[in-house]
Amino acid sequence: MVPGPASKELGESLAKGLKIPIVDVEPKVFPDGESKLRITRDVSNKALILVQSTYPPVDRHLMQLLFLAHRLSEEGGQVHALIPYLAYARQDKEFLKGEVVSLAVVSRLLKSVGVKRMVTVDIHSSHGLGFFSFPAYSVSAIPLIADYFRREFRLKEPIAVSPDLGGSTRVEAFAKVLGSKHMALKKFRDKFTGEVRLEEEGLDVRGKDVLIIDDIISTGGSVQKAAQLLRKAGASKILVGCTHPILVDDALKKMREAGVDECVGTNTIPSPISKIDVTPTLVSYFKSIIKGENR
Numbered sequence: 001m002v003p004g005p006a007s008k009e010l011g012e013s014l015a016k017g018l019k020i021p022i023v024d025v026e027p028k029v030f031p032d033g034e035s036k037l038r039i040t041r042d043v044s045n046k047a048l049i050l051v052q053s054t055y056p057p058v059d060r061h062l063m064q065l066l067f068l069a070h071r072l073s074e075e076g077g078q079v080h081a082l083i084p085y086l087a088y089a090r091q092d093k094e095f096l097k098g099e100v101v102s103l104a105v106v107s108r109l110l111k112s113v114g115v116k117r118m119v120t121v122d123i124h125s126s127h128g129l130g131f132f133s134f135p136a137y138s139v140s141a142i143p144l145i146a147d148y149f150r151r152e153f154r155l156k157e158p159i160a161v162s163p164d165l166g167g168s169t170r171v172e173a174f175a176k177v178l179g180s181k182h183m184a185l186k187k188f189r190d191k192f193t194g195e196v197r198l199e200e201e202g203l204d205v206r207g208k209d210v211l212i213i214d215d216i217i218s219t220g221g222s223v224q225k226a227a228q229l230l231r232k233a234g235a236s237k238i239l240v241g242c243t244h245p246i247l248v249d250d251a252l253k254k255m256r257e258a259g260v261d262e263c264v265g266t267n268t269i270p271s272p273i274s275k276i277d278v279t280p281t282l283v284s285y286f287k288s289i290i291k292g293e294n295r
C-alpha cells in the first residue's frame, strides 16, 4: 500500500484491513507550489495500491498522484490507483461547444504514467468510466451511508431525496437499504454562471424526515436550494448524506442556514463531517481482486 500525501490516514487504515505492508512517501512542497516526492522502499515487481484522493488543491493532488504512479511503474511496480474522490469526473461531457472534456484527459494521463487499474468511490456518473481504456471501477459507499442513518437516527416516515435527476439511481439504492420511499428533484444549472434552480410541484414531505443524498457537496448550493424547497413544503427534519464532502468556503454554514439539521459525509475526503469510514467497502473490493475475482 502506498498512501499518497492526500490520503495517508485512509491508506494506513486500508493497509491494516488488507494486512499488507505500507510503503512510505516523503512529500515536499516548495515555496512556488511544486511538489517533490520520494518513495522510501524498493517496490520492484510488486503489485501496489497507490491511494491518493484528488480533493482541493485538486491539481496539486492530481500531479502528486501522477508523479508517484510514474515512479512506481518505472520501478517495475504494477500500479492500482485508488482515487477515493476522482476530480474532474463532473467534466465528462462537452456541455458547451468548445469545452474540454477534462475527465478524458485525466484518464489518458493515468494510463501514460503506467496505471493498470483505476478504482474510485461513487464516480459522479458511470458514463465517466467509459473514458478509461484500462480497467476502471467505481465502488459504492451508498450502503454505508444508509446504514449510518439507520443506526444513528430514529427516523419518522423517512423519504430519501436526490437534489437532481442525475442522482436517481443513487437515491434509489440508498432508499432500498433504508427501506424508505425516494424521489429526485428537477435541478437546472445555468451552463454559463453555474447558478442552480430547482423546480418541483406537489412535494409530499409534510411532517416527514427527509434525507438529501448526493455524491458531492462542493459549494453546498445544490443542497441549500433543495433544503429551502423541502422546508417550505413542510419537511420535519432535514438530514444530508454525501460521499465526497469537498465543502468549499462556507458550504456548511450555507446548508445549516437553509434548514439542514445534520450533514454527514465519508472519509474519501478529510473534513469536519467525514464520519463514515469507507475502509470496509474498499477492503472487500481489493480482497476480491487479490483472490483473482475479475471486477
Ligand code: R5P
Residues within 6 Å of the ligand: 090, 163, 164, 166, 167, 196, 214, 215, 216, 217, 218, 219, 220, 221, 222, 223
Ligand atoms: C452535480 O450534479 C453533483 O451531483 C452535485 O450535486 C454537485 O456537484 C454539488 O455541487 P454544489 O455543492 O456546488 O452545488
